[in-house]
Amino acid sequence: MQELSATAISSVVRDASARGFQGIVHSVFQHTLNIVSDELLITVVEDRVGEIPNGLLVDQTVGQRFDQGGIQPRMRVECDEGGLEIQEAHTSIMLSRARTFPSQRVLPGPVLPTSEWAQYLRIGETIGVTWSPTEGIGPLWHHVDDLIEGRLAVIAPRSPIVDAAAGPIASLIKGFTERDLTLVDDCARSLSGLGIGLTPSGDDVLTGFVAAVTLVSKGWHREAEFQPIIQQIVDSSEGQSNIIARSYLLHASRAEISRSLAEYITAFVSRVGQDVLHVTNQLFDYGGTSGAELGLGAFLALSILNLSS
Numbered sequence: 001m002q003e004l005s006a007t008a009i010s011s012v013v014r015d016a017s018a019r020g021f022q023g024i025v026h027s028v029f030q031h032t033l034n035i036v037s038d039e040l041l042i043t044v045v046e047d048r049v050g051e052i053p054n055g056l057l058v059d060q061t062v063g064q065r066f067d068q069g070g071i072q073p074r075m076r077v078e079c080d081e082g083g084l085e086i087q088e089a090h091t092s093i094m095l096s097r098a099r100t101f102p103s104q105r106v107l108p109g110p111v112l113p114t115s116e117w118a119q120y121l122r123i124g125e126t127i128g129v130t131w132s133p134t135e136g137i138g139p140l141w142h143h144v145d146d147l148i149e150g151r152l153a154v155i156a157p158r159s160p161i162v163d164a165a166a167g168p169i170a171s172l173i174k175g176f177t178e179r180d181l182t183l184v185d186d187c188a189r190s191l192s193g194l195g196i197g198l199t200p201s202g203d204d205v206l207t208g209f210v211a212a213v214t215l216v217s218k219g220w221h222r223e224a225e226f227q228p229i230i231q232q233i234v235d236s237s238e239g240q241s242n243i244i245a246r247s248y249l250l251h252a253s254r255a256e257i258s259r260s261l262a263e264y265i266t267a268f269v270s271r272v273g274q275d276v277l278h279v280t281n282q283l284f285d286y287g288g289t290s291g292a293e294l295g296l297g298a299f300l301a302l303s304i305l306n307l308s309s
Contacts, residue, residue, distance in 0.1 A: 002069060002091045006098035007047045008057040012256065014100045016040055017084070023077040025086065026243065032198075033066045034244060035077050035084075041247040044084075044093065049286070053103040053256035054247060056084070058093060104255050105262040109272035111219040117306045120268045120276055124299055127280045128292070136201040136289035137165045141296055148173055148303055161195050165202055172209070173300060176229055177308055184229055185236040192240035192249075197288070203245035204290045206233060208297025211252040212265050216305055218255060219269070260286060261294055268302050 009017070016037065023037030033044040040054070044066070047057035070089040078085050085092040125144055132141035139162050146152055147170045168190035175183030194202030210230055217226040234253050237246070251257065264283045266273035273279070284291040 002089075004058050004091070004093045006056055006093050006095050007059050008051065008055070009095060009098040009100055010051065010053055010055045010103040011100055012040070012054055012103040012251075013042050013056050014095075016042070017079050017095055018081045020080045021078075023079070025071060025073050025075045025077060027073055027198075028066045028071045030065050030067050033071060036243065037077070037079075041243060043244075050282075051101045051259035053251040053258065056093065056095075057098075101259070103251070105215060105257055105259075106255070107215060107219040107266055107270050107272075109270045111216060111269050112271060114306045114309050117268055117302065121299070121303055121306060123276045124268060124280065127277060128295060128299060131280065131284050131292070132296075133289045133292050136161060136195055136293055137169075137205060137296065138289050138292045140166060140169065141292065144296070144300060144303065146170075147300060148307075150174065161201055164194055165191060165205070168202075169205065169300070173304055176213075176301075177304055179229065181228060181232045184232045188233045188236035189240060192237035192245070193242075197290075198242075199245040199248060199287075199290055200241055201289060201293050203237070203241050203249060204293035205297035205300075206237060207245070207249050207252045208261065208294035208299075209301045210234070210249060210297075211255070211257045211261055211294075212298040212301035213305065214253060214255045215257070215262065215265050216269060216302070220309075258286070260291070261298065264295060265298050265302065 021037040023035050026034040026036045031046050035042040042056055043054050044056045069091055071086055071091060075086050075088045082096055083092050083094045128141040132138040150170050152166050152170055168187040171183055172187035175187060191202035191206055193200055210233055213226050213230060217223050230253050237249060260283045263274060264279045267276045267279045283295050
């Protein structure tokens with residue numbers, strides 16, 4: 001039996017393990033293992049990845065590669081408060097010593113007046129442009145002003161994904177600003193599933209967008225005002241993408257987001273946050289392009305909240 005130790009566990013996964021559950025292996029990669037139980041997706045990752053809302057973090061010093069340990073999709077998984085076990089692969093993960101971190105995030109201090117966001121947003125745009133990837137939807141960091149104002153005549157560098165995403169993102173902003181749920185519906189359907197990978201680029205943008213709106217609206221105590229649009233994005237994206245992207249979007253609609261994304265959003269709207277350079281570096285380091293695309297979605301949401309509040 002190969003035994004691993006969890007170093008940290010999200011509150012969502014801790015609650016599920018306390019109740020006990022059975023599931024199956026959904027997918028397995030070099031350093032990531034996804035498990036599905038009912039409607040909950042549990043992601044087992046190296047602890048260097050950091051806190052994610054559905055995460056079970058394991059000790060990275062062990063050098064474990066999940067794709068070389070005999071674990072295969074569809075294998076049965078059993079879990080209780082003491083540990084998680086995949087009997088067919090002779091693998092277990094001990095949970096008893098893992099610290100628990102919150103899946104749901106809140107702003108650590110009062111929301112700044114929107115007049116004070118502007119300087120942080122300017123810094124964030126400059127850093128986003130400088131560090132934006134050339135793949136996925138990353139090039140649209142160079143056009144955030146165009147997206148917000150609907151000027152999309154010249155987009156460069158161009159790619160099929162960028163071309164397909166630019167119009168729906170601009171329309172999403174328009175739909176959000178005008179509270180046009182029909183337009184929001186069309187845009188979410190167009191973006192969800194757009195791109196390739198564990199979480200397609202369009203889904204990452206939607207998740208970042210929803211995360212920022214949810215977190216800030218809670219900080220403002222105005223959840224009811226923004227809930228219809230958040231729910232429309234969630235409803236419209238159903239069935240458009242894969243279970244992993246869908247799971248993260250649902251988590252975001254409940255303010256259950258990664259620590260790095262929460263700290264990124266906080267840096268723009270709260271004095272308690274860390275500096276923008278640090279949190280951008282931290283977020284953009286996540287995945288191949290996912291961090292930059294999550295950041296783009298969050299940045300656009302913060303920009304229009306700043307303009308329309």
